[in-house]
Amino acid sequence: MKPAITDYPEHYRNYVNLVPEGNIIEILESQLHDTKNLLADIKKEQADFRYAEGKWSVLEVVGHVMDTERIMNYRILRMARGDQTPLAGYDDEKYVEESNFSSRTIADLLAEWTVVRAATVALLKGLPKASWMKTGFANNGEFTVNSIAYIIAGHERHHVGLLKSRYMLG
Template sequence: MEHLKYPIGKPDIPENITSEHLEKWTQTLEEFPEKLEKLVTNLSDEQIDSSYREGGWTIRQVVHHCADSHHNSYTRFKWTLTEDKPVIKAYFEDRWAELFDSKSAPIQLSLLHLKVVHAKLVYFIKGLTDDELSKSFIHPESNEEVVLKENIGIYAWHCNHHYAHIENLLIRKG
């Protein structure tokens, strides 16, 4: 069950984040929308409404969740660079996934949203200085300080994590 929940493991962000890490993670962010679209485009509604694990979200919910989550991440970057260590707004992703749009809207809406959000986020990240990348926000659930460099790695992991959920389901179902 743990492998179905965390198919690539939990995030493992190094303490010393190098420019190579940042380049690799930024490339993941840049490529994710197209890669995800290729994975899900030819699926039927029945397949899109299949859960990747028992008690887990459907492919539809995962795609909409990625758009919602990455939109929030982009906003967190902006807050971090315009405020002094802001306490970000957390959200109940499980509740968002149960809203009618997450359960019924065409995935094309979120695939388009991801393309735009990722294009803006990647453009923004590539223009940041090392000092800006070292700024941080506070996550209210843990009171942990999250440095923007780390957040790039977390969201690159998030892309790969949910991609693997869908890909593994498709492999299991043939």
């Protein structure tokens, strides 16, 4: 079930709104398949493309989405296990800068992302029903576990939309 707007900070509302109604685990499973189909056959020039100076390449966008998913998974784990320790945010620009994603191939990144998404799905499938509504604090805001699952899916949809509109893919 989609989270209530009170289940997460307003900053994430656009991501959650991008996710259709339905089973979030099934959405996450099918979503990666669709994204992989969009990116699997792009050429090196397309993978290195930046739509403007200072913007991320396609490779960096993929890496960023993957890094964010890992961080969100950690938040889910902590909150689902009842850990109320406030969790820090992260500097996505710094993560991309330090990543060296541009030296990798799209196939390599998509293979890694497949593993990351499998870990996301496995974590969510293993959660007791009561854990989905547990809350915690991250990046100066309060979240439910359920809302973070939707944020993961919406964050990917947001960036896939940018890959289509600004990077002219698909």
